[in-house]
Amino acid sequence: MDQLSLTQVLPVDPSSAPQLWELLRRHPELVWGHGAPDLEVGARFGGPGSWGPRHEGVVEEVTDRSVRFGWSRAGWSAPAVLALGVVEANDDASGGARLVLSGAGLPADEVAAASEHWESVLAGVARFVGSANPAVEAPVRAVLFDADGVLQMPSHGWLDRLAQIGGPEFVRAAFAAEAECLTGTEDFGDRLAPLLQGTGASVEDALQIWFDIVPDPEALALVDRLRGAGIVCGLATNQQSRRGGFMQERMEINAHFDRLYYSYEVGHAKPSGEYFQAIVDDLGLPAQDVAFVDDVAANVIGAREAGLRATLHRPGSGAAELAENLRAIGVPA
Numbered sequence: 001m002d003q004l005s006l007t008q009v010l011p012v013d014p015s016s017a018p019q020l021w022e023l024l025r026r027h028p029e030l031v032w033g034h035g036a037p038d039l040e041v042g043a044r045f046g047g048p049g050s051w052g053p054r055h056e057g058v059v060e061e062v063t064d065r066s067v068r069f070g071w072s073r074a075g076w077s078a079p080a081v082l083a084l085g086v087v088e089a090n091d092d093a094s095g096g097a098r099l100v101l102s103g104a105g106l107p108a109d110e111v112a113a114a115s116e117h118w119e120s121v122l123a124g125v126a127r128f129v130g131s132a133n134p135a136v137e138a139p140v141r142a143v144l145f146d147a148d149g150v151l152q153m154p155s156h157g158w159l160d161r162l163a164q165i166g167g168p169e170f171v172r173a174a175f176a177a178e179a180e181c182l183t184g185t186e187d188f189g190d191r192l193a194p195l196l197q198g199t200g201a202s203v204e205d206a207l208q209i210w211f212d213i214v215p216d217p218e219a220l221a222l223v224d225r226l227r228g229a230g231i232v233c234g235l236a237t238n239q240q241s242r243r244g245g246f247m248q249e250r251m252e253i254n255a256h257f258d259r260l261y262y263s264y265e266v267g268h269a270k271p272s273g274e275y276f277q278a279i280v281d282d283l284g285l286p287a288q289d290v291a292f293v294d295d296v297a298a299n300v301i302g303a304r305e306a307g308l309r310a311t312l313h314r315p316g317s318g319a320a321e322l323a324e325n326l327r328a329i330g331v332p333a
Contacts, residue, residue: 003111004082004103008122010096011130014088017097020129021065021086027312030125030297031084034149034315039067071103073110074168080105080114099125128297128312131304133329134288140309140331141289143226144261144279146270147237149295149315150322151219151253155212162209166199174206181240184264188240211246215253218319222333223256229332234259236279236292238269238299259283270294271302280306291331293322 010020028036037045037059046056057071057079066085072078082103089098099122106114145151162171177191189203196206227233235257239247244262247253254260261279268275280287287307294300295315303310309329313322323333 002102002104003080003106004101004115004118006101006115006118006122008099008101008119008126009089010099010126012096014097017065017086017088020097020099023129024086024125027297027314029295029314030128030312031121034295036314037069076107076110078105124297127301131301133304133309134307136288136309138289140231140291140329141285142232142234142259142283142291143326143331144234144236144290144292144303144308145223145257146292146294146296146299146313147235147239147247147253148213150293150313151223151235152213152215153316154210155214158209158212162206165201165206165209166196170195170199178240182238182263182269183267184241188242207242207246210243211250213247213251215251216319219322220253220256222319222323226331226333227256227258231331232258232283234261234279234283236261236270236275236294238263240264270296270299273302273306276303276306276308280308291326291329293325 012020024030025039028039032045035045037043037057039059039062041059041062043059044057055071055073057069059067059069060081061068065087066083068081068083070079071082072080080103082101084099084101087098087100089096101118101122103114148154159171162174173195174192177195178188180186181188181191189207192203192206196203223233233256235253237244239262241264244264248262259282261282263269263275266275266278268278270276276287276292280290283290288309290308292300292303292308292310293313294303294310295313297312300310300312311325311329313325326333
């Protein structure tokens with residue numbers, strides 16, 4: 001008997017099930033987050049979970065509009081087996097197409113937390129599917145680029161190095177602290193200091209891991225080409241002042257942009273409407289004339305709700321995929 005059996009109705013026509021499956025195939029991060037697997041048999045995945053220190057697994061079977069995968073978190077003796085599929089609704093009362101997830105083999109004391117996790121995941125997919133870009137034919141006049149996951153990536157293994165400082169609890173606490181520093185009201189170094197007590201690491205030790213950034217020169221070259229074609233290009237990135245300051249002082253990313261919108265300087269952070277409204281006001285353009293690309297679905301939703309044309313980019317998928325995503329929302333990339 002399945003320990004998990006969840007259904008999420010999606011706000012689209014039932015006949016859209018094939019298109020929804022294609023969306024998940026191109027953007028598995030909507031379900032599995034950063035570190036998502038390609039939907040191919042044998043593909044492995046792993047990354048920080050919304051509960052527990054890590055989740056990991058392997059794709060076991062892919063059929064038409066469904067995938068079966070092993071899934072576990074640290075400390076489990078064996079992985080659970082989960083299946084996710086996109087199906088058409090078979091009645092008129094419950095709306096559109098559905099995401100259906102089932103699973104067995106979870107430790108008994110993890111079922112409730114797993115159910116909460118996957119309910120949140122499926123609801124997030126529904127919110128993304130239900131968001132929409134403005135229906136306009138006017139040319140794009142400005143493009144906003146996220147930084148991490150689009151134009152640059154943290155170096156390989158950086159999360160593991162953070163965990164080596166103070167374990168998974170430290171990593172989760174540090175991320176939570178960083179989120180509270182993105183609008184510039186608090187200093188991330190000050191928030192890190194008490195978390196590092198007893199670890200033997202200093203604030204500077206931890207920050208050096210945050211500063212280990214690898215730019216994508218081909219993605220930055222794409223930005224340069226768009227600027228050369230007369231399109232205003234802006235950097236729209238959530239950063240606390242320590243990491244954002246490092247990017248501005250020690251990296252060359254600013255030189256590729258006409259406008260810079262670091263959240264700690266704007267005073268608002270993605271995905272808030274205030275963040276996007278501040279940018280639109282600064283640009284002096286109608287929101288619908290502004291395009292935005294990000295690797296976080298919630299940020300894309302926030303931009304669309306603010307009236308911008310927004311597209312989701314799979315983290316680290318490269319400049320060719322970035323160009324294709326931008327063309328889909330009217331950017332001549």
